[in-house]
Amino acid sequence: YGTSRVNENNSLEIGGVDTLHLVSKYGSPLYVYDVALIRERARGFKETFEKMGVSAQVAYASKAFSSVAMIQLVEEEGLSLDVVSAGELYTAIAAGFPRERIHFHGNNKSIEEIQMALREDIGCIVVDNFSELYLLEEICRDLDKTAKILLRVTPGIEAHTHDYILTGQEDSKFGFDLMNGQAEEALMHSLQSDSYEVLGIHCHIGSQIFETTGFILAARKIIEQMKKWYKELNYQPKVLNLGGGFGIRYTEEDDPLPASVYVEKIVTEVKEQIDSSELDMPEIWIEPGRSLVGDAGTTLYKLGSVKEVPNIRKYLAIDGGMSDNIRPALYDAKYEAVIANRPLDKPEETVSIAGKCCESGDMLIWDLPLPKAERGEILAVFCTGAYGYSMANNYNRIPRPAVVFVENGEEQLVIERESLEDLIKHDKPLKQKVTK
Numbered sequence: 001y002g003t004s005r006v007n008e009n010n011s012l013e014i015g016g017v018d019t020l021h022l023v024s025k026y027g028s029p030l031y032v033y034d035v036a037l038i039r040e041r042a043r044g045f046k047e048t049f050e051k052m053g054v055s056a057q058v059a060y061a062s063k064a065f066s067s068v069a070m071i072q073l074v075e076e077e078g079l080s081l082d083v084v085s086a087g088e089l090y091t092a093i094a095a096g097f098p099r100e101r102i103h104f105h106g107n108n109k110s111i112e113e114i115q116m117a118l119r120e121d122i123g124c125i126v127v128d129n130f131s132e133l134y135l136l137e138e139i140c141r142d143l144d145k146t147a148k149i150l151l152r153v154t155p156g157i158e159a160h161t162h163d164y165i166l167t168g169q170e171d172s173k174f175g176f177d178l179m180n181g182q183a184e185e186a187l188m189h190s191l192q193s194d195s196y197e198v199l200g201i202h203c204h205i206g207s208q209i210f211e212t213t214g215f216i217l218a219a220r221k222i223i224e225q226m227k228k229w230y231k232e233l234n235y236q237p238k239v240l241n242l243g244g245g246f247g248i249r250y251t252e253e254d255d256p257l258p259a260s261v262y263v264e265k266i267v268t269e270v271k272e273q274i275d276s277s278e279l280d281m282p283e284i285w286i287e288p289g290r291s292l293v294g295d296a297g298t299t300l301y302k303l304g305s306v307k308e309v310p311n312i313r314k315y316l317a318i319d320g321g322m323s324d325n326i327r328p329a330l331y332d333a334k335y336e337a338v339i340a341n342r343p344l345d346k347p348e349e350t351v352s353i354a355g356k357c358c359e360s361g362d363m364l365i366w367d368l369p370l371p372k373a374e375r376g377e378i379l380a381v382f383c384t385g386a387y388g389y390s391m392a393n394n395y396n397r398i399p400r401p402a403v404v405f406v407e408n409g410e411e412q413l414v415i416e417r418e419s420l421e422d423l424i425k426h427d428k429p430l431k432q433k434v435t436k
């Protein structure tokens with residue numbers, strides 16, 4: 001992947017930096033991001049849109065991995081930003097990200113979050129449901145602001161992915177239903193409101209999607225409605241946001257398309273549909289998370305205990321697990337890994353990589369072919385850049401690992417490792433018993 005290679009010391013190097021050096025300097029577990037690869041992915045999306053001659057915004061879905069440095073990198077690459085909470089918005093603002101390129105998502109934005117978004121004059125708010133549509137309007141009036149909005153619609157598409165990350169189907173907690181008139185009702189309401197400038201329509205059909213069919217069907221269904229709205233309401237959206245969800249290759253089993261192909265196919269379809277109508281070509285916005293950072297991240301762990309169950313299995317334990325990568329436990333996600341201090345050594349046995357959390361489900365990788373490895377060696381697990389750190393937690397009171405960026409032979413600590421003191425920072429001791 002990217003700039004990963006085996007160097008002259010026969011160890012894994014990323015961004016020109018030896019991973020063993022990183023572990024000795026910053027400890028383990030450690031998330032390492034290949035910055036050049038993130039830039040390459042970002043440019044890939046932008047260039048594809050440019051090549052196709054459509055106005056576009058590529059918004060990084062910061063839920064995949066948000067930190068001040070990451071957001072600054074996104075700004076350097078000229079992308080927009082999707083945030084879904086006060087925390088992600090705060091991070092973006094702290095990173096100095098241009099407000100007008102921030103898009104605010106979520107199915108249950110709080111009053112405080114909406115106020116914050118309006119006060120910061122961010123680029124747009126993606127309205128998810130009727131109760132939010134009315135609430136936002138009220139808050140706009142209170143603050144004497146108008147909001148640029150997109151209406152999130154649910155096009156009734158079942159994308160082929162894991163059930164938990166499927167979002168575009170009819171029975172979903174997200175969005176206005178496109179086919180039963182909800183979306184139209186929301187649109188009519190917004191168009192009549194003084195508080196709103198309706199930029200357009202948004203939909204997101206799911207995540208880790210390998211085919212373009214779902215996106216194409218969603219685009220078709222939306223454009224069909226757009227034609228109707230143009231006739232009946234004399235309104236046409238300036239923006240059509242088709243969300244994120246482009247799949248990446250975690251293991252050999254995954255067969256995603258190159259990111260540019262998703263964009264090409266989607267844009268071609270939209271163009272065709274629009275050309276055969278009276279509508280003007282809208283701006284196409286997308287919001288990839290995983291496909292921008294997923295394969296740029298690698299987690300380095302130190303190997304510890306070994307347990308053999310004779311004739312059945314050998315468990316090799318790492319110094320992290322579901323606290324830094326919950327995806328295997330939550331989605332049965334698969335990963336590939338190598339021994340970072342000798343990645344080219346031939347596999348000699350099949351082992352299963354166990355996390356250190358007190359839970360049998362905390363298994364990072366089942367049945368991984370590896371050379372015979374020992375306590376103290378370094379395991380590098382690939383493709384952990386999306387939804388790894390961002391879903392990390394303190395289960396078993398394990399501190400969150402540090403994050404380093406590597407590029408052109410240089411490393412940079414971008415998130416410090418949590419300390420034990422950090423873990424009890426918000427704890428309050430038990431009240432003293434009053435003794436008479």
Ligand code: LLP
Pocket residue numbers: 061064082105165167204206207208243244245246287288289290291327331386387
């Ligand atoms: N836009 C919206 C409205 C979303 O809900 C999401 C992801 C994205 C964009 C970015 O999707 P991506 O390009 O990253 O697939 N925790 C899960 C993934 C949940 C995705 C939630 N929404 C995982 O670890 O696989």
